[in-house]
Amino acid sequence: MKILAVNAGSSSLKFQLLVMPEESVITSGIVERIGWDDAIITFKQNGQKITETFQILNHKFAVELVIQGLIKHGAIQSLDEIKGVGHRVVQGGEIFKTSVLITDEVVEQIRSLNDLAPLHNPANITGIEAFRKALPDVPQVAVFDTTFHQTMTEDAFLYAAPYEWYQKYHVRKYGFHGTSHQYVSERAAVLLNNPKAKVIVAHLGNGASICAVDGGKSVDTSMGLTPLEGIPMGTRSGNIDPAVLMLIAGKEDKTYGEVLDDLNKKSGYLGVSGFSNDSRDIIDGMNRGDYRATLAHKIQVKRIVDYIGSYYLYMGGLDAICFTAGIGENAPEIRRDVIKAMKPLGIELDVSENEKRGERMISTPDSKVKAFIIPTNEEVMIARECVRLTA
Numbered sequence: 001m002k003i004l005a006v007n008a009g010s011s012s013l014k015f016q017l018l019v020m021p022e023e024s025v026i027t028s029g030i031v032e033r034i035g036w037d038d039a040i041i042t043f044k045q046n047g048q049k050i051t052e053t054f055q056i057l058n059h060k061f062a063v064e065l066v067i068q069g070l071i072k073h074g075a076i077q078s079l080d081e082i083k084g085v086g087h088r089v090v091q092g093g094e095i096f097k098t099s100v101l102i103t104d105e106v107v108e109q110i111r112s113l114n115d116l117a118p119l120h121n122p123a124n125i126t127g128i129e130a131f132r133k134a135l136p137d138v139p140q141v142a143v144f145d146t147t148f149h150q151t152m153t154e155d156a157f158l159y160a161a162p163y164e165w166y167q168k169y170h171v172r173k174y175g176f177h178g179t180s181h182q183y184v185s186e187r188a189a190v191l192l193n194n195p196k197a198k199v200i201v202a203h204l205g206n207g208a209s210i211c212a213v214d215g216g217k218s219v220d221t222s223m224g225l226t227p228l229e230g231i232p233m234g235t236r237s238g239n240i241d242p243a244v245l246m247l248i249a250g251k252e253d254k255t256y257g258e259v260l261d262d263l264n265k266k267s268g269y270l271g272v273s274g275f276s277n278d279s280r281d282i283i284d285g286m287n288r289g290d291y292r293a294t295l296a297h298k299i300q301v302k303r304i305v306d307y308i309g310s311y312y313l314y315m316g317g318l319d320a321i322c323f324t325a326g327i328g329e330n331a332p333e334i335r336r337d338v339i340k341a342m343k344p345l346g347i348e349l350d351v352s353e354n355e356k357r358g359e360r361m362i363s364t365p366d367s368k369v370k371a372f373i374i375p376t377n378e379e380v381m382i383a384r385e386c387v388r389l390t391a
């Protein structure tokens with residue numbers, strides 16, 4: 001059974017065609033620069049990369065090109081081979097406690113959450129609508145970044161702000177990267193051979209979040225109402241005293257929106273180092289003794305460890321820490337320094353395993369708390385949900 005997993009952004013559309021239940025990938029690709037005369041569509045198949053440039057002014061045309069490309073490059077012979085399309089949707093609010101089959105009503109419900117995710121949900125809806133038009137007879141499923149965290153209890157998800165803000169405007173912590181945290185924590189439970197395991201997942205990519213998973217359920221996570229909360233990221237500040245908004249707006253004659261933009265796009269690794277949002281550059285900078293790159297790394301490690309300490313106490317113990325996403329899977333220096341700081345919890349790094357890539361245990365065999373690298377796979381998670389709901 002062939003399932004298409006889709007992740008639509010405002011100017012891009014990522015896709016992956018998988019065979020289920022084998023979970024093997026036939027083709028994957030991305031349309032970039034949607035809305036431009038020189039948009040780029042890339043297909044990756046059989047180890048080959050095919051890139052073409054077109055004028056692609058909207059998502060509708062992008063989707064048509066993806067579908068034509070699947071046939072043209074031989075990934076499918078005819079459209080009826082696609083048995084389901086799974087869409088990543090960033091914000092499911094408190095409406096969606098699980099993935100759902102998409103109907104007109106579901107689209108309206110997702111739209112009703114646009115205020116909570118103005119940068120993401122409208123783009124996700126555009127992708128959904130384009131695929132519903134192009135493949136009207138194929139079931140479509142929405143898989144939300146937030147649903148995995150809907151198991152958090154009020155003490156974890158409420159801000160200590162006027163309660164009416166929650167009642168009137170749904171102001172609370174939602175958390176994101178849910179499909180990734182779920183995929184990695186499920187895998188960790190298998191590796192530990194313990195479905196009740198207490199696990200912390202550090203999803204460290206350009207966007208980054210930490211999640212505490214107790215017996216398969218998310219009990220706390222670092223991102224909040226929006227992906228700005230939590231640990232610092234490539235360009236995001238993570239937690240900061242909100243009074244900074246007022247101070248900088250006054251000093252630099254900016255609106256709150258503009259300062260918020262600086263916290264989203266000019267902070268984190270980029271803001272502290274002053275030269276890059278990419279962890280590879282930060283590590284290189286650190287290795288050549290650059291003061292601010294070293295500081296960016298130290299802040300990052302401290303802030304990750306702050307969450308780990310807090311989640312250890314909140315869960316009343318810890319079986320494993322798992323590293324995933326671009327940085328978590330590829331940057332041994334971050335893992336090394338986080339694990340070093342976790343020593344009081346009884347964790348010992350296996351130095352040589354930590355230098356390798358791919359799924360593996362990177363703590364010593366007698367380490368009380370285990371550490372793993374577990375490459376994430378959000379597309380497989382989306383495809384699994386699609387199969388579950390369309391079967």
Ligand code: ADP
Nearest residue numbers: 204205206207277278279280325326327330331
């Ligand atoms: P996102 O999906 O949030 O855009 P990714 O999970 O793809 O991000 O992670 C992207 C980041 O991973 C890059 O910005 C880079 O900092 C980091 N990264 C990727 N490869 C490596 C590597 N080999 N070593 C260190 N960091 C890496």
